[in-house]
Amino acid sequence: MVDILSLAVTHGLMAIALWxxxxxxxxxxxxxxxxxxxxxxxxxxxxGPDERA
Numbered sequence: 001m002v003d004i005l006s007l008a009v010t011h012g013l014m015a016i017a018l019w020x021x022x023x024x025x026x027x028x029x030x031x032x033x034x035x036x037x038x039x040x041x042x043x044x045x046x047x048g049p050d051e052r053a
Contacts, residue, residue, distance in 0.1 A: 021027075
């Protein structure tokens with residue numbers, strides 16, 4: 001017979017892991033998606049998404 005405590009502990013840990021994964025802010029954001037290619041003939045690298053006006 002399978003011990004109920006072992007099932008409860010393992011499922012509880014999986015639920016905590018799922019909760020923490022779903023609560024991440026960067027879940028649906030791809031950091032490389034909005035970047036412009038760096039052109040070496042320009043003096044400065046392109047501005048990040050927070051630095052644009």
